[in-house]
Amino acid sequence: MDTRKILIAEDEEANFLYLKEVLEEFHLGIVWAKNGREAVEFTRLHKPIILLLDIKMPIMNGLEALQIIKAEFPDMPVIAQTAYAMDEERIKCLEAGCDDYLAKPILPDQIIEMVSKYLKP
Numbered sequence: 001m002d003t004r005k006i007l008i009a010e011d012e013e014a015n016f017l018y019l020k021e022v023l024e025e026f027h028l029g030i031v032w033a034k035n036g037r038e039a040v041e042f043t044r045l046h047k048p049i050i051l052l053l054d055i056k057m058p059i060m061n062g063l064e065a066l067q068i069i070k071a072e073f074p075d076m077p078v079i080a081q082t083a084y085a086m087d088e089e090r091i092k093c094l095e096a097g098c099d100d101y102l103a104k105p106i107l108p109d110q111i112i113e114m115v116s117k118y119l120k121p
């Protein structure tokens with residue numbers, strides 16, 4: 001049993017469930033953070049191997065969470081989920097230290113390919 005975890009930070013439940021279903025083929029633990037504050041807390045608690053981070057979230061947005069998380073866990077891959085056609089948001093993510101981004105709506109193959117890229121055996 002693989003005990004490694006992926007943390008999905010996503011405020012919309014339907015989006016979370018979709019990502020979870022797509023990621024099930026990796027047979028890793030899945031943890032759900034519903035806002036930026038939980039993303040920070042659950043990163044500290046669960047030490048995920050990858051963080052899929054939505055940018056538009058309540059309480060603390062993804063960019064704020066990203067800065068805290070990257071300061072504490074500089075080597076953990078963070079893949080931002082950005083709104084479609086929001087170039088500015090993507091640039092901000094990369095400047096804030098995220099490793100990659102996926103523009104919503106995200107197709108299953110894009111998720112699999114991206115996570116595979118950062119998944120070390």
Ligand SMILES: [Mg+2]
Pocket residue numbers: 010011012054055056057
């Ligand atoms: Mg959102």
